[in-house]
Amino acid sequence: MKLRRIAAVASKEWREVTRDRMFLLLAFLMPALWMVVFGYGLVLDVEHISFSVVDRDHSAFSRDYLYRFSQSRYFSFQRELMSEGEADAWLQSGRARAVIIVPEKFQERLLSGQPANIQTLIDGTFPLRADITKGYVIAINSAFNEDLLVDHLARSRGLSREEAQRRLHRITLEVRYLYNEEVRSAWSTVPALIMLSLMVSSPLLTALGVVREKETGSIYNIYSATVSRLEFLAGKLVPYVMISVVNVVVLWLMAVLLFAVPFKGNLLFFLSTSVLFVLASTGIGLIVSLLVSTQQAALIITVVIATVPTILFSGLVVPVSSLGQGAQLQAHLFPGMYYTNIVRGTFLKNVGPSVLWTDVLALAVYGAVLGAIGYRLFTKRPRV
Amino acid sequence: MRSSDDIAIRRVVVWWRRLAVMTRKDLLQLFRDIPLMGFLVYSFTFSVYVTGNGLQTQLRNAGLLVYDADRSASSRELIHRFHAPYFRVDGELVRPEEGFERLDQGGSMLVLDIPARFHESLAAGEPVALQLLVDTTNAPQGLSAAGYATRIVRQFDLEAAITTIGLAAAPSTDLPMIVSDHRVWYNQDQNETWFESISHLLRMITIFAMLLPAAALVREKERGTVEQLLVSPLTPLQIMLPKVLAMTLVILGATAVALFGVMLPVFGVPIRGSIILFFSLTALFVVATAGMGVFAATITRNQAQVGMMTLLVVAPMLLLSGITTPLEAMPDWVQYLMALSPLRYFIEIAHGILLKGTGLDVFWKQVLAMAGLGGSLFGFGMWRFRRQFR
Numbered sequence: 001m002k003l004r005r006i007a008a009v010a011s012k013e014w015r016e017v018t019r020d021r022m023f024l025l026l027a028f029l030m031p032a033l034w035m036v037v038f039g040y041g042l043v044l045d046v047e048h049i050s051f052s053v054v055d056r057d058h059s060a061f062s063r064d065y066l067y068r069f070s071q072s073r074y075f076s077f078q079r080e081l082m083s084e085g086e087a088d089a090w091l092q093s094g095r096a097r098a099v100i101i102v103p104e105k106f107q108e109r110l111l112s113g114q115p116a117n118i119q120t121l122i123d124g125t126f127p128l129r130a131d132i133t134k135g136y137v138i139a140i141n142s143a144f145n146e147d148l149l150v151d152h153l154a155r156s157r158g159l160s161r162e163e164a165q166r167r168l169h170r171i172t173l174e175v176r177y178l179y180n181e182e183v184r185s186a187w188s189t190v191p192a193l194i195m196l197s198l199m200v201s202s203p204l205l206t207a208l209g210v211v212r213e214k215e216t217g218s219i220y221n222i223y224s225a226t227v228s229r230l231e232f233l234a235g236k237l238v239p240y241v242m243i244s245v246v247n248v249v250v251l252w253l254m255a256v257l258l259f260a261v262p263f264k265g266n267l268l269f270f271l272s273t274s275v276l277f278v279l280a281s282t283g284i285g286l287i288v289s290l291l292v293s294t295q296q297a298a299l300i301i302t303v304v305i306a307t308v309p310t311i312l313f314s315g316l317v318v319p320v321s322s323l324g325q326g327a328q329l330q331a332h333l334f335p336g337m338y339y340t341n342i343v344r345g346t347f348l349k350n351v352g353p354s355v356l357w358t359d360v361l362a363l364a365v366y367g368a369v370l371g372a373i374g375y376r377l378f379t380k381r382p383r384v
Numbered sequence: 385m386r387s388s389d390d391i392a393i394r395r396v397v398v399w400w401r402r403l404a405v406m407t408r409k410d411l412l413q414l415f416r417d418i419p420l421m422g423f424l425v426y427s428f429t430f431s432v433y434v435t436g437n438g439l440q441t442q443l444r445n446a447g448l449l450v451y452d453a454d455r456s457a458s459s460r461e462l463i464h465r466f467h468a469p470y471f472r473v474d475g476e477l478v479r480p481e482e483g484f485e486r487l488d489q490g491g492s493m494l495v496l497d498i499p500a501r502f503h504e505s506l507a508a509g510e511p512v513a514l515q516l517l518v519d520t521t522n523a524p525q526g527l528s529a530a531g532y533a534t535r536i537v538r539q540f541d542l543e544a545a546i547t548t549i550g551l552a553a554a555p556s557t558d559l560p561m562i563v564s565d566h567r568v569w570y571n572q573d574q575n576e577t578w579f580e581s582i583s584h585l586l587r588m589i590t591i592f593a594m595l596l597p598a599a600a601l602v603r604e605k606e607r608g609t610v611e612q613l614l615v616s617p618l619t620p621l622q623i624m625l626p627k628v629l630a631m632t633l634v635i636l637g638a639t640a641v642a643l644f645g646v647m648l649p650v651f652g653v654p655i656r657g658s659i660i661l662f663f664s665l666t667a668l669f670v671v672a673t674a675g676m677g678v679f680a681a682t683i684t685r686n687q688a689q690v691g692m693m694t695l696l697v698v699a700p701m702l703l704l705s706g707i708t709t710p711l712e713a714m715p716d717w718v719q720y721l722m723a724l725s726p727l728r729y730f731i732e733i734a735h736g737i738l739l740k741g742t743g744l745d746v747f748w749k750q751v752l753a754m755a756g757l758g759g760s761l762f763g764f765g766m767w768r769f770r771r772q773f774r
Contacts, residue, residue, distance in 0.1 A: 022685070295603070
């Protein structure tokens, strides 16, 4: 293994990359652009759920109850409907995601001290949205109930409202949010987006770079050259790893300066684990490139095995702990999850190697295993 | 007269035959790429299965640690109310400071701190404060967990207060309270496998529909084989359309495999609407999405470029079109931007046909938007392609 040969392969590869202006531009632009689009766009606060009402009571109470929904920022009132049949049509067409039905004698029952039923129809096609909608309905409902109970208690026992309130409300739950004290969506997505951008771009760059050589046939020059397998692979990967490392720095700067995410951890630790992650994810691209012979296949396969599991199973949107078993397994098979722990840990939690060593170890093992497989798979004497 | 008619008919026959031959050529080229076909099968079967089975976007199993300084009937009763599916009690802490360490390590998400004399205070009607630490490195999930916890504690408080005060024998019968009854339609059990498997199918269709024709078209350009085709009697449309047709056929086949091989028998996804309509509109969606790919192919010079270019567009489509997170969660500008994504319309259509059993009368607007979008992208790509090889 000679450094000079590695440098020669690397400089050839680098020239090829820089000659293709558009490719070079996209290699740097894609992660940065994603960061902007997802950083500002991937907000997960569900608001303005469109809803309609069927009010059969038309009383002061029913209007008061429904008003609490329409003035909440979580709901967006569409219009009043006449019948349940109409409610059905509105749900079917998606014009309303929820319909609240107030029965007759709603006010009468409540005033006489009896419970009253309210029915809420929810569009269940998107379970997460249905679940969130249900949560909001329950919250608004229980706030209204509490007022009703306080009134009831005050009236029946001859207490003041404050006293009644005090008697019914004895436990306060003091919630303290840790790590992301203001609970900003961007603070939790932006660090994970560094992971997403790298996880997608570095294998893709590598896979395309290597397969291009196979597809155009220029790899035969390498087969007949004195350069060894290891030298070729190392030299080939250097430019792509370099691009990704530059991207790490750019993305980190964007997170800290543009999105103002606090960086509480150790920068050196973050950067070194990031390089490790880039190496591990580059390994995926390498393996793909050795298994296929067309860039079309390399492109699709890399996207299917790098992008999709990363979006779904790396903790970006859904925490790994709430995944099913098969999906958990898939999460552990890809480096994205480990790096998400590291990124969120160093950005928000200020934890270091003492806590994150398992993740670092996993990335190192991952990179080493992929490298070894890649070395075994690559041959200078292909059978075709 | 007759002979000119004959010529005209023959022309049409020849035109279609050329199209058929080219489509066959593109199909052959696809099927020969064995790794690619292997991944196509994987994407539409195993991958759909794992995602449908494993992805849970609602809060599930949020790890809760408890520091119970009271160890009374009340505190146990309260802890008992934090249960599956939302919470998972990860154990009790011996020291209160341990909570921070455990959250630092990850694994658990919440720490509930119950003070001493909790039970006595409640019995005496005195105010009492509990503390909940929430890990918000994943902000939406943290908020959601805190919301559930608040709801549980509030309900516990209210029920205990009603019994202590002696307002009613049972809290639900003799009190002026509103019982909110929810009925979730189209998916009563809020079965996430239906939604996730449909979403994943759409995800895969989008990726293949965009990337396959784009890469195939650029490959011909890159290798120069397109020059050969252009000097042949073929028109540019006859070169481009077969690619899209071949991919559409393959993708429709794969969709059928996913639907009838995995989603229907394994997950029991209902098909409440017309299956023919579903496949026709899937074809329209594939062509519309392919239009984006074709467009990308005309502004790039090699496969590496087109790969990056399409991916640049595909990832935001996948994440922001409403198949991963609800559209209601997104800022206005994203919702406007996503008006350009055919996927945004197709998700409504797929849910409509499969889950709601609706037809064209309900979602004709979405179909129109998708057709318009696909048509204009395709037309624009076609125009650029013609101009490049004039």
